[in-house]
Amino acid sequence: MATLSPTLRWCHPRTGLLALLAVTLLIMPIPPALGHSASTAYVTAAADGRAASLRLDLSVTDSASLVPMDINRDRQITWGELLDAQPALAAVLASNLQLSRGGKGCTYMSESLAMTEHNGEPYVRFNLAYACAARGALSLDYRLLFARDASHRALAQIRADGDTTAALLSPTHNHLNNHLNTAGNSAANGRSTLVNFWREGVAHILAGYDHLLFLLTLLLPCVLLRTKGGRWQPSPGIAPAVRQIVAVVTAFTLGHSITLALVILGYIPQPGPWIETAIALSIVLAALNNLTPLLPQPGWLLAAALGLLHGFGFAGALRDIGLEGGQLLLPLLGFNLGVESGQLLVVAIVLPLLLGLRRYPFYRTGVVAGGSCCAAVLGAIWMLQTLGILGPLAP
Amino acid sequence: MPPLVALLCLLQLLLVGCGERTGSDPGSQLNGSWIPDSRAQVVGRANPLELQPATTLQQALVQARTLIQRGQLSADPRYYGRAEALLAPWYSDRANPQVRVLMATILQRRHQFPAALSELQQVLAAQPDNPQALLSQAFVYRASGQLDQASSSCRRLRRLTQAVIALACEVATESDMSTPSRAFKALHYMLDHSPPEDLMSNQWAQRMGAVAAQSRGQLLAAERWFLRALDLTPDAPDLQAQWLDFLLDEARLDDAERFLQNIDAPATTAPTLQHDGLLLRRAIVGRRLGLEQWRADLQILRQRQALLAMRGEADLHLREQARQALELEDDPARALTLALDNWQLQREVADATLVLQAALQLQQPGAATGVIDWLRQQQVRHPRLQQLAGRLQQQQLSLQHANVETKIVASEIVQPPIVEPHIVEREERPTWQL
Numbered sequence: 104m105a106t107l108s109p110t111l112r113w114c115h116p117r118t119g120l121l122a123l124l125a126v127t128l129l130i131m132p133i134p135p136a137l138g139h140s141a142s143t144a145y146v147t148a149a150a151d152g153r154a155a156s157l158r159l160d161l162s163v164t165d166s167a168s169l170v171p172m173d174i175n176r177d178r179q180i181t182w183g184e185l186l187d188a189q190p191a192l193a194a195v196l197a198s199n200l201q202l203s204r205g206g207k208g209c210t211y212m213s214e215s216l217a218m219t220e221h222n223g224e225p226y227v228r229f230n231l232a233y234a235c236a237a238r239g240a241l242s243l244d245y246r247l248l249f250a251r252d253a254s255h256r257a258l259a260q261i262r263a264d265g266d267t268t269a270a271l272l273s274p275t276h277n278h279l280n281n282h283l284n285t286a287g288n289s290a291a292n293g294r295s296t297l298v299n300f301w302r303e304g305v306a307h308i309l310a311g312y313d314h315l316l317f318l319l320t321l322l323l324p325c326v327l328l329r330t331k332g333g334r335w336q337p338s339p340g341i342a343p344a345v346r347q348i349v350a351v352v353t354a355f356t357l358g359h360s361i362t363l364a365l366v367i368l369g370y371i372p373q374p375g376p377w378i379e380t381a382i383a384l385s386i387v388l389a390a391l392n393n394l395t396p397l398l399p400q401p402g403w404l405l406a407a408a409l410g411l412l413h414g415f416g417f418a419g420a421l422r423d424i425g426l427e428g429g430q431l432l433l434p435l436l437g438f439n440l441g442v443e444s445g446q447l448l449v450v451a452i453v454l455p456l457l458l459g460l461r462r463y464p465f466y467r468t469g470v471v472a473g474g475s476c477c478a479a480v481l482g483a484i485w486m487l488q489t490l491g492i493l494g495p496l497a498p
Numbered sequence: 499m500p501p502l503v504a505l506l507c508l509l510q511l512l513l514v515g516c517g518e519r520t521g522s523d524p525g526s527q528l529n530g531s532w533i534p535d536s537r538a539q540v541v542g543r544a545n546p547l548e549l550q551p552a553t554t555l556q557q558a559l560v561q562a563r564t565l566i567q568r569g570q571l572s573a574d575p576r577y578y579g580r581a582e583a584l585l586a587p588w589y590s591d592r593a594n595p596q597v598r599v600l601m602a603t604i605l606q607r608r609h610q611f612p613a614a615l616s617e618l619q620q621v622l623a624a625q626p627d628n629p630q631a632l633l634s635q636a637f638v639y640r641a642s643g644q645l646d647q648a649s650s651s652c653r654r655l656r657r658l659t660q661a662v663i664a665l666a667c668e669v670a671t672e673s674d675m676s677t678p679s680r681a682f683k684a685l686h687y688m689l690d691h692s693p694p695e696d697l698m699s700n701q702w703a704q705r706m707g708a709v710a711a712q713s714r715g716q717l718l719a720a721e722r723w724f725l726r727a728l729d730l731t732p733d734a735p736d737l738q739a740q741w742l743d744f745l746l747d748e749a750r751l752d753d754a755e756r757f758l759q760n761i762d763a764p765a766t767t768a769p770t771l772q773h774d775g776l777l778l779r780r781a782i783v784g785r786r787l788g789l790e791q792w793r794a795d796l797q798i799l800r801q802r803q804a805l806l807a808m809r810g811e812a813d814l815h816l817r818e819q820a821r822q823a824l825e826l827e828d829d830p831a832r833a834l835t836l837a838l839d840n841w842q843l844q845r846e847v848a849d850a851t852l853v854l855q856a857a858l859q860l861q862q863p864g865a866a867t868g869v870i871d872w873l874r875q876q877q878v879r880h881p882r883l884q885q886l887a888g889r890l891q892q893q894q895l896s897l898q899h900a901n902v903e904t905k906i907v908a909s910e911i912v913q914p915p916i917v918e919p920h921i922v923e924r925e926e927r928p929t930w931q932l
Contacts, residue, residue: 129630129659130563130603131702132637133570133736139772140802141575143809163542164576173544180544183537217531218541222801224772225542228531253586254579256809271808 140224142248142255146272148202148279150241150263155202155209155233157243160219160226165248165255169195182218185227189216196229199247204263205239242280249274297437304441307417309448313382313485314413318446320389320478321351321406322453323471326461329396335471337461344458347402352450354403358410359417360439366418367435378415379489385409386482393475417442543772545574555594558584562600567698569607573735573773578604595621599630606634609813609843611642629658636667643845645673645876662688663699666706675713675847675880682710689723701730705737712744713847713880720744735773742779754783774802778818782825796826816840820852830859841868847880854886863894 145160163180167173170191172184197211212232219228235241241263248255257272261281268281308314326344327335338344365371389409392398398405417438460466487493534541547568552558562581569577582604588597598617605614615638621631632655639648652667665685672679678686689707694700704727711720724741731737738761745754758780777795784792799822803815817840823833834856841853850869857866870887872878 129633129663129699130566130600131570131698132603132606132634133702133705139572139574139576139735140774140805141809141811142579143805164545164574167542167544168576171548178544179540180542181537182534182539182541185541186537217533219531222805223798227541249583251583252576252579253582254575258808271810 140222142252143221144247144255144257145221145226146200146243146245146257146259148241148243148259148261148263150204150235153234153237155204155235155241157200157202157229157231157233159196159200159229159231159247160221161229161247162221163225163227165252166192166227168251169248185216189214192229193231196231196247199245200231201244201246202233202235202241203244204235204237204241207236207239209233209235240280242278245272245277245279249277297434297440300434300437301441301444304438304443305445305448306441307438308442308445311416313386314416315449316478316481317382317386317389317409317413318352318355318449319453320386320393320475321355321402322348322450322457323474324393325351325402326457327467327471335467337466341458344461345454348450348454350401350403351406352446354407355410355413356443356446358407358412359414359442362411362414363417363439364414364435366415373418374415376489378412378419380486381412382416383482383486383489385412387479387486390475390479390482393471394479545572545576547577552584555588555597558588559594559596559600562597566600566603570698570736571731571734573775575607578607595625595628595631599628599634602631602634602638606638606641608811611638611843614638615642627654627658629655632658633663633667636671640671641844641846643872643876645671645878649673660694660699662692662694662703666703669710670706672710673877673879675710675878676715676884677879678714678716682714685710686716686719697730701727701734701737704730705740708744709740712747713882715881717748735776739773739775739779742776742783746779746782751783751787754779755787755789758783774799774815774818778822778826781822785826792826796822813843817844817849817852820856824852824856824859830856834860834862834865838865838868845872847878847883850878850883851886854883854890858886858890858893861893861897863890863897866890 142162142165144162144165145158147158149156149158161169163185166185167180170188172188173180174184174187193214196214202209210233212234214229214231217228217230219226241261243259243261245257245259247257253274255274258269259272259279260267260269261279263281266281268279270276270279272279324335325347326338328338330336338347362371366373388398389405392405460470484493547565549561549564550557552561562584565577565581565584569575569581581600585597585600585604588594589601593601598621602614602617602621605611605617615635618631618635618638621628622635625631632651636648636651636655639645639651648671649668652664652671655664655667658664662685665681665688668681669679669685672681685703685707689704694703704723708720708723708727711717711723721744724744727737728734728741738757742754742757745751745757758776761776777799781792781795781799784790784795799818803812803819806812806815816836820833820836820840823829823836827833833852837849837852837856840849850872853869854866857863866887870890873883873887
C-alpha cells in the first residue's frame with residue numbers, strides 16, 4: 104500500500120498540515136451501543152387544600168451536578184456530603200421547579216431528603232412542601248438540568264382534586280397542568296369536553312377583571328350619543344341603545360374569536376408577554392376615548408379592533424390550561440362559547456341598569472366619566488406592572 | 499375476611515382509607531425510600547466534569563469534544579446531552595463545520611443515522627478533505643449497512659490522517675471479513691509496532707483491529723488487541739461489553755464470569771448494574787453458567803426498557819432487546835420481530851446475526867430474505883453469517899421438500915421434518931457462496 108508511506112503523508116502540501124491537526128482533533132466514531140440509562144427524573148406534585156407537595160426523585164449523579172457536592176473529589180457521594188449540600192440544592196430546586204395553583208405561584212416552604220432507587224440506580228428523594236391558593240388548576244414548570252443536559256427528561260405527574268395528569272417533560276415541553284385532564288376525566292363521567300371548556304371560558308371572563316373592565320368601558324357609553332362637540336347625551340330610545348350594545352358585543356366577540364382560533368390552531372404564533380401590556384393599554388385607550396373622542400367612531404369598529412388584541416390573551420389562558428395541538432376544535436368552541444356566555448351574563452345584568460340610569464346627568468358625569476377615569480388608572484397600573492416598572496400592589 | 503385483616507383495614511380506613519392505595523397507582527412501587535444510617539455511607543457516584551461557561555465558539559468546541567470523548571469512555575449519555583446543550587446556541591443552518599461534525603457524532607449515538615449523515619454530507623460539500631467528517635461518515639455508512647460507501651470514505655482518509663487510523667477504518671468497513679486482506683496485514687503490523695500515539699485513537703484502533711481479527715480467525719491477535727485496549731481505558735463499559743462478546747463467542751464462560759466480577763469488585767455501586775449493555779452480558783453469562791442472578795438482571799433490563807419507551811427512545815434498545823428475547827427469554831418470535839425492526843435502523847454484523855438466528859430458530863427462512871439480499875448485494879463474507887445463511891438455506895430446502903411430499907399447499911400448517919442443523923452442517927459444509 105503506497106499510502107502507508109509516512110513521507111507521502113507529510114509531503115502533501117495542504118493536507119500535511121491538516122493531518123497534523125487531525126491527530127489531535129479526531130473523535131473516534133465508536134459504533135453505537137447500549138449504555139447507561141440517560142438522565143431521568145421522577146416528579147409527583149399533589150395539592151390538598153392550601154398545602155401542596157412536590158416529590159422529586161433525582162439520581163445521585165444528577166444531584167451532584169447541580170451544586171458542588173463531592174468535596175473530597177473521590178467521585179463518590181456520601182450521605183453526609185448530600186446533607187451538607189442541602190441548602191444549596193434547595194435553592195436550585197426552588198428556582199427551577201415552580202408550582203402554581205389557580206394561576207398563582209405557590210410559595211416554597213421546606214424540603215427533606217431521603218434515598219431511593221429507580222431501575223437499579225441510586226436516587227435522592229426530595230420532598231418539597233409549598234403553600235398554594237386553595238383551589239384552581241395545579242401546574243408545574245420544570246426547568247431543572249435542561250440547560251445543562253439536553254437529554255434530561257422528567258416523568259411528571261400531577262394530582263389535585265381527584266385528577267391525575269402525567270407527561271414526559273423535555274426542554275421543549277416543560278410545563279404540566281392538571282386542568283386539561285379534569286376535562287378528559289369528566290368526559291368519561293358523561294360530561295363532554297365542550298361543556299368543560301365552556302365552563303373554563305365562563306370562569307375566565309368572569310374572573311379576568313381586565314377583559315370585564317374593557318367590556319364595561321365599551322358598554323358604558325352605549326346608551327348615550329355623542330354630540331358633534333364630543334359631549335354625551337342620553338340616547339332617545341331603548342332600541343338604538345340596545346342595537347348599539349349588541350353591535351359592540353358582537354364586534355368584540357368576532358375580533359377575539361379570530362385571533363384566538365388562529366393562535367390555537369397554530370396559524371400565527373402566540374405573541375410574547377407584550378400582549379399583556381397591549382391589552383392593558385387598550386383599556387386605557389378605551390377609557391380615555393369615553394372622556395374625549397380619541398379613536399375612530401363608531402364604537403363597534405373600536406370593539407372589533409381591540410377584540411383582536413384580547414383574542415391573544417384568551418389564547419394564552421387556553422394554553423395555560425394545557426391546550427395545544429391535538430384535538431382542538433371542541434375545546435376551542437367550548438371555550439369561546441363560554442367566553443360569550445360570560446359576556447352575555449354581564450350584559451344582561453348591566454343593560455337594564457344602564458338603560459335606567461342613562462337619563463340622569465349623574466350617569467354622564469359620575470358613572471361614565473368617573474368610571475372611565477378609574478378604568479384608565481387601573482389600566483395604566485396594569486400596564487406598568489406588565490412592563491415590570493411597578494410591582495404587585497398590596498391587597 | 500379474617501377478623502385481624504378486617505380490624506387492620508378498619509384502622510387503615512380511619513387513617514388513610516382502606517384499599518384506596520392499590521397497585522394501580524404508578525407511583526406506589528416507587529414509594530420506598532430510606533434514610534441512610536450514617537453520614538459516611540456512600541450513596542452514589544458523581545460524574546464530575548465542571549466546565550466554565552463557554553462564551554466563544556472555540557471554547558464551546560473544545561468543551562463539546564471533551565464531553566463527547568468522556569461520553570464515549572464512560573458510555574454515560576449525560577455527557578452527550580451536555581455536549582448537545584453546549585452546542586445548541588452555535589447550531590443552525592449555517593453552523594460551523596466543526597459544530598456540525600460534533601452534532602453528527604451525537605446524532606449517531608442516538609441512532610439517528612440519516613440525520614447524522616446529512617450533517618456530515620453538508621460539511622463534506624464545503625470541505626471535501628475534512629478528516630473527521632470522512633471518518634464519522636464511514637462509520638455512519640457502516641452502521642446502516644452501506645459498506646461500499648463506508649470503505650470509499652475510508653480510502654479518502656488515507657492521505658488526510660495517520661495511516662494507522664485510515665487503515666483501521668478500511669479494515670473495519672471491509673465486506674470480506676473472513677480473510678486477512680492486505681490492509682488487515684498492514685494494520686496488524688502497525689498495531690503491534692507503531693500504534694497511534696494518543697490514547698483515544700490507540701484504544702479505538704486496537705479495538706477495531708481486535709473485532710476484525712476475530713472474524714478472520716486470528717484469535718490470538720484479537721485477544722492481544724482487546725486486552726491492550728482494556729489496559730488503555732480500564733473503565734470503558736462499551737469496550738468491556740465488546741470483550742465479553744468475544745469471550746461469549748469463544749465459549750469462554752469462566753473467563754467472562756471472572757472478568758465481570760473484576761469490573762464490579764472495586765466500586766461501591768456496581769458499574770455493571772449501571773450499564774445496560776454489561777448487564778445484558780452478565781445475564782447471558784449467568785444463565786449459561788446456571789447462576790440465579792440472571793433473573794434479577796433480566797428484571798432490571800426490562801425496567802430500563804420500559805423507561806426508555808417512556809422517554810420515547812425505544813429504538814435505542816432494539817438490538818439488545820432482540821438478543822435478550824433470543825438468549826434470555828426463549829422467545830424467538832419476539833426476537834425476530836425486534837431483530838427485523840432493528841434491521842431497518844442498524845445493519846452491522848451483529849444485527850444481521852440476530853435476524854438469521856431468530857429466523858432459524860423459528861424455522862422461517864423467508865423472514866431473513868432482507869438480510870440474505872444484503873449479504874449478496876454488499877458481497878459480505880463473514881464466517882458466522884455465512885454459516886447461519888447456509889443453515890437457513892438447508893431449512894428452506896427441507897421445507898420445500900416436505901411441501902412437495904405431503905402435497906399441502908398452505909406452507910404455514912406444515913411441520914417440516916426436523917433436520918438437526920448441526921449434523922447437516924458437519925456432514926457437508928455450507929456451499930452457499932455469497
